[in-house]
Amino acid sequence: MQVTETLNDGLKRGYQITVTAAELDDKVLSKLKEAQPGIEMKGFRKGKVPMALLKKQYGPRLMGEAMQESVDGAVSSHLEETGHRPAMQPSMKMNNEDWKEGDDVVVDVEYETLPEIGEIDFSTISIERLVAKADDASVQDALENLAKSAQTFETKDGAAEDGDQVVIDFVGKKDGEAFEGGSAEDYPLVLGSNAFIPGFEEQLSGVAAGDEKTIEITFPEDYQAEHLAGQAVTFDVTVKEVKAPAEAAIDDELAKRYGADDLDGLKAQISERLEAEYQGAARAVAKRRLLDALDEKVNFELPKGLVDAEARQIAHQLWHEENPEHEGHDHPAIEPTEEHQKLAERRVKLGLFLAEIGQKNEVQVTDAEMTQAVMNQARQYPGQERQFFEFVQQNPQMRQQLQAPIFEDKVVDLIFEKADVTEKEVSKEELQAAVEKLDDEDFAA
Template sequence: MNVTETLNEGLKRGYQITVTAGELDAKVLEKLKEAQPEVEMKGFRKGKVPMALLRKQFGPRLMGEAMQESVDGALTSHLDETGHRPAMQPEMKMTNEEWKEGDDVVVDVTYEALPDIPEFDFTELTLERMTVEPDEASVDEALENLAKSAQRFEAKDGAAEDGDQVVIDFVGKKDGEPFEGGAAEDYPLTLGSGSFIPGFEEQLVGVKVGEEKAIDITFPEDYQAEALAGQAVVFDITVKEVKGPVAAEVDDELAKQYGAEDLGALKGQIRERLVQEYQGAARAVAKRKLLDILDEKVSFELPPSLVDAEAGQIAHQLWHEDNPDVQGHDHPEIETTDEHKALAERRVKLGLFLAEVGQRAEVQVTDAEMTQAVMNQARQYPGQERQFFEFVQQNAQMRQQIQAPLFEDKVVDMIFEKADVTETTVSKEELQSAVEKLEDE
């Protein structure tokens, strides 16, 4: 077996791997000998089939396996010896396509090697991290929001307004005939909640108790019931009650609704939650500043294939954000711009750098951390948590998507610990302004 270098330009590498006919034949013979004790064939006892017959029967198939294993083994040995880590899957092409048994196998291999990542002394970094102490006004505001969420409805005089609750009987009719699923009695509907199809709630603003009303509605084209999608219908409605919202009192009873012993305990819980929210926001701002510094100070050659792939992904994502109505990928080819490429270069550089820093420091994402992260995402699918867990277990790419940000955050926290970080107390408004600035960039 022979490996010859054919390309060495920047991070691009090319090699020609030659596996001789003799090496292939020896590998096939080795495989036949391994299988011989278990082979049964008519006219021969188990394990006593002649080698010549085995070669005739199984040789062609084993030759293909031997070729693949030999080339893969040669590439693995080469990567171990050189220390190269391909940025993407190496491209492999057999040069003698008219190969026949008895010929050598010659394969051209090309790839881009990951660059050498420079060392960095994080103790020389000077960073600032904002801190915010929750004030009483913020706690009181959160309490008021909880009271609004715990609101009840009480009967009122006069016409229904947006935000009121109406209790109604209704019957939906298509071409004069009631349709399945289009009727209900004593249904409590909060106007402005958006829980019914567009146009339904809006036409009930202004109704009064005892009023009967027919409203015209056209179902959306993408409505889940195909028989009603895009269809015009009429709902006959009887208004039985009109209720106005009444916020809950901020007292011990409200606290108990939210699982606290009393109002003082609820305030303590709110204060702790606000501290966590402020710390999370401050960390996001500090992390962006850290990445900006690293982007400026760290420099190394980037694999073009990774940059191009990342730029394409960025362009594709931004295109879909600008065209939310297009759900699939049946759209014109999306061209990448210099702006996409610049952002891709930053992401690739910082991604490779943080990955290398984490590997050198032996940063690990524990099983418990992964499980917690999966549980957090599973909560986004109520009633389907088990299916989500099973999907993650069976999908290596999904596990990598969940693990990657966990790993990066642990590396960033490690850098914060080594750097000179100054805590600066700011107002809630100053922190919010810094967060909004991040979102605008």
């Protein structure tokens, strides 16, 4: 087997691998000898079929396997000897496409290597970490929102208004006959909630307890029940009670409804939750500032193939965000812009750098961390958690998608420990402004 260099330009490498006909023949014979004891053929005892007959019968199929294994083995040995780490899957092309048995196999292999990434002194990087505390006003706002969420309804006299709850019996009829699923008793309906089909709630505005009313409406054309879609119907409604909304009092009873012992305990829980949210937001801001600093300090040649692939992915994702009506991929080709290309260069550079730092420092994602990540993701599929776990176990790409952000965050934390990090106390509004600035930056890395 012979390996000859054909390309050496920057990160690009090209090699021509020649596997001789004799090497291939030896590999095929080795495979046949290994299988011979278990082969049966008419006219011969098991394991006694002549090698010449086996080669005629199975040789052509085994030749393909031998070629693939020989070339793959040659590439693996070459990468091990050179220490090259291909940025993407190497491309392999048969040089002598008119190959026939008895010829050598000549394959052209090309790839881009991952670049050499130098060390930098992280202590020269200065990062300001924002710190926001949960003030009394923020805690009070949260308490008031909880009180609104815990609102009750109290019986009132007079006409129902938007936001009131009406307790009703109703019977839906089509062509004078009650239809299935169109009736209920003691149904609590909040006017303005849009819980019913358009036009229903509006016609109950102004009703009072004891009123009886016939409502006329037409179901939407896209209504899920086909027999009612687009149909004109009536509802005979009896109003049994009208209730006005009443916010829950901010007291110990409210606290108990949310699992706290008393109001002070609930305030402490809210304060803790708010500060955890602030810490998460502050970390996102600090991480962006760190990545910006690294982007300026780090410089090495980038694999063009990786950058181009990333630019295409960015362009494709942004196009779908701007055109949400196109759910599939049956759309014209999307060409990356210069802006997409620059963002791709930043992403690839920082991604390779963080991966290198993580590898050198033996950063690992633990099984417990992966399990937690899978559990967090599975919560998005209530009732299908088990199927999601099985899907992740059987899908290496999905596992990589879940693992990558955990690995990156651990590397970022490692750099934070070595960098010059100072803290600056800010208000909630100042922290929010810093977060919004991140959101305004186009498709940030």
